[in-house]
Amino acid sequence: MRLEYLDDVTVNGVAGYRYRMSKNVVDNGTSEPGTVCKGEEHGLPQGVVNGTACQHGTPAFFSSPHFFHADPYYVSQVAGLQPEADKHQFYITLEPVSKVNKQDIMKVLENIQDNRSMQHKWES
Numbered sequence: 001m002r003l004e005y006l007d008d009v010t011v012n013g014v015a016g017y018r019y020r021m022s023k024n025v026v027d028n029g030t031s032e033p034g035t036v037c038k039g040e041e042h043g044l045p046q047g048v049v050n051g052t053a054c055q056h057g058t059p060a061f062f063s064s065p066h067f068f069h070a071d072p073y074y075v076s077q078v079a080g081l082q083p084e085a086d087k088h089q090f091y092i093t094l095e096p097v098s099k100v101n102k103q104d105i106m107k108v109l110e111n112i113q114d115n116r117s118m119q120h121k122w123e124s
Helices: 072-077
Strands: 003-011 014-021 060-063 091-094 101-105 109-112
Touching: 003 091, 014 101
Parallel strands: none
Antiparallel strands: 003 014, 014 091, 060 109, 091 101
C-alpha cells in the first residue's frame, strides 16, 4: 500500500508524521494498470476494486467509506452519501525516530454484489 505524507501532528504529547492512503489503493487499474487484481475484469467506474478474483470467487468489492476518492457515479447511486476526508480517509501516524505506529484510522468499505437486485449502468 502506498502512503503519502500528510502533515506533522502530535498524538498524546508525542510528535508524529501523519500519512494518508494513496488514491491508487482503490484504483481498479483504470489510472494505474499495476493496481489491478490478477484476474479482475474491468468495467467498474474508478474507485472500487473488484476483489472477486482475490477472494476465491466471493463477489467482493472494496472502496473507501462513502466512496471517498471514487467516481461520482457511486455517490449518485445512494442517497445521503457525502465523502469527506476527515471522516472517510485512511491515515496512519508514525513516531519520527522509531517509526512506531502512534495512531491509525483504517477505513474500508466492503460491498457484496447481489445480481438479483443490481442493475449495472456501466455495462452495455
